[in-house]
Amino acid sequence: MVKQHGDLVIAGVGGASGGTYDMVRLDGVATVNGSVEARIFKGNGHVHMKGDLRAEELECNGNMNVKGSLKIGTLKAEGMVRIGGSLRGESCVLNGVISTKADCELEELTGEGAFTVNGLLSAGHVDFVLHGPGKANEIGVESLVIRQNNQGTWNRLLGGMFPKLKPELNAGTIEGDFIDLEYTNADVIRGNIVIIGEGCTVGAVEYRSQLTVHPGARVGREEKIGV
Amino acid sequence: MEENLISKKDLLDLTGISYGQLYRWKRKQLIPEEWFIRKSTFTGQETFFPRKMILARIDNIISMKDDLSLDELADKLSSAPPISKTVISGKELLERNIVSTLVLERFGKPLEAEGKYTIDEVMYLFVIDSLLSSGEMNLEEGDLLFRTLQENSARLEGKAWELFFIRKMGVTSFLIAYAPTELIFDAGVRLVNRITVGSLMEQLRGKLN
Known part of the structure; x- marks a missing residue:
């Protein structure tokens, strides 16, 4: 394949103005002032992007x-990944913290750590192990599996203090369609198959075919809809 | 406006699709963002959709999704449709049952039966056809409406608009307004019909694809 665009490589401390590239490699501290397509x-x-970023393959x-x-x-x-706008894409594998100021639309979200979505988290499949707080205004998925990492003493202490x-x-x-949760606080959960695990506090659950509630969970109202 | 909306729950019940599918289609931009209307109800936030448009759209998606991938579907359905560039022959309009022979003969291009129509023109014919066939409008009024639409076509192009068809004391008027809009009439006015271009476009798309 003939390369259509050049590469951008920064090692150490540097900056660039943005543009379209084939490959971008930023090591060290880099600031890019414009939008980048790669x-x-x-x-x-430390990578700081002041514009939008579009990449087929992004590793950070x-x-x-x-x-x-x-x-x-x-x-x-x-x-840590911080996004001022929205995040859209196919798949995201995360080991750490991600936050978006707008909607997050992915086909696949897997990983460990923490996430914040100020908007709608819409995904095909979410499989996430929480080490820190997870937050989303709204979640709409095909399947959602949330697990909590086994808490160590330090974590427990920190959680107690903050x-x-x-x-x-x-x-x-x-x-x-399929919701399997642990340690989740939500106002309303609507789904086909809903499994509410330990430590959940849920205002209301509306389910279609199956609901399982762990004895250590609190659910305000349960309602079966449809036939 | 209330009766023109459908809640997400009712929509899923009615169409038999699941939350996952709905969200997936939204992600793939098969359903435009603007159709998701948030409203607070006594059970908290609920999402509503414009009833006619979403039902027609979901019908279209379900009937086509077996033959096409979702991405191809998105191209076909996207809100700025490639359809707007297509031209359709008069013959095809008849074959696909979009307009009746009567309408085409009276309002269609007189010179050639093989005349090509842009999507906007098809839309005008479609509007007139649906009003005539429902018996709400007579042919003279059809003339008036067709003239009005054609004269203003430059201002309507690519916009979402609504047609209000009213009668007062037996006198007919047509009002065209950019959607979404809400008009208030005096008591003597009878609103014969109200047509939203968006929902018609959906029906048209269904018939054309």
């Missing part, structure tokens, strides 16, 4: 900050 984007260390280790929105094919992230750091999922409404 086939492959790799960021290690360390800290990444995108002021605009992020559109990806696949995202592999270790560390309730905000508790590894729990907080959501307004959760809607999906």
